[in-house]
Amino acid sequence: MAALDLAAIDSATPSHDPFEHVIVPGVISGDRFSAILEDFPKIDKPGSYPLSQLACGPRFNELLDELQSRPFAERVGAKLGIELTGRPTMITVRGRCRSTDGQIHADSTGKLVTVLIYLNPSWEASGGQLRLLRNGHDIEDYAAEVPPEEGTMVAFTCSPNAWHGHQSFEGQRRTIQLNWVNSRGYKVREQVRHTLSAGLKKLFG
Secondary structure, X not given: OOOEOHHHHHHOOOEOOOOOEEEEOXXXXXXXXXXHHHOOOOOOOOOOEEXXXXXXOHHXXXXXXXXXXXXXXXXXXXXXXXXXXXXXXXXXXXXXXXXXXXXXXXXXXXXXXXXXXXXXXXXXXXXXXXXXXXXXXXXXXXXXXXXXXXXXXXXXXXXXXXXXXXXXXXXXEEEEEEEEEOOXXXXXXXXXXHXXXXXXXXXXX
């Protein structure tokens, strides 16, 4: 049985405010969520980790395969009005959040689309909820707020005005980040950067 509920993406309504995005609650099939959560890799430090640095269980790996599939690219691309089929992808995973994470930023223009899938059973904290912002300096001026819970997905185009961030939170915050990128060269450079960063985290914390 597939982990991703592609029909949920098909039925979601995209938005242009404040930039192209789509939010899909429950994109992971309900009966698969717990199993995938059990196979989430052990991550006890903050920061983004490339898959090469993680030991993932089989059901988590099945989800990763679906995220890199043609049907998923077609559906996300259709919602955002961009052709993603055949574009290189890269995935990083986060398990914990620092109080200093979530600063307002826009993703690199080497990325075409960012997809975030949250794997937290529930979310009661006010901090740590992603905000899609109307500018690059005011965390309170947001068009949408996304609680990082229960297989919620948010996807957005990586335009210069795609500002996002969240209020301070410290603790467990499980996230998969998938990007379609402009070129394989960019992907290789980013993979090297994330691998070096992950290695330093293991050495120095």
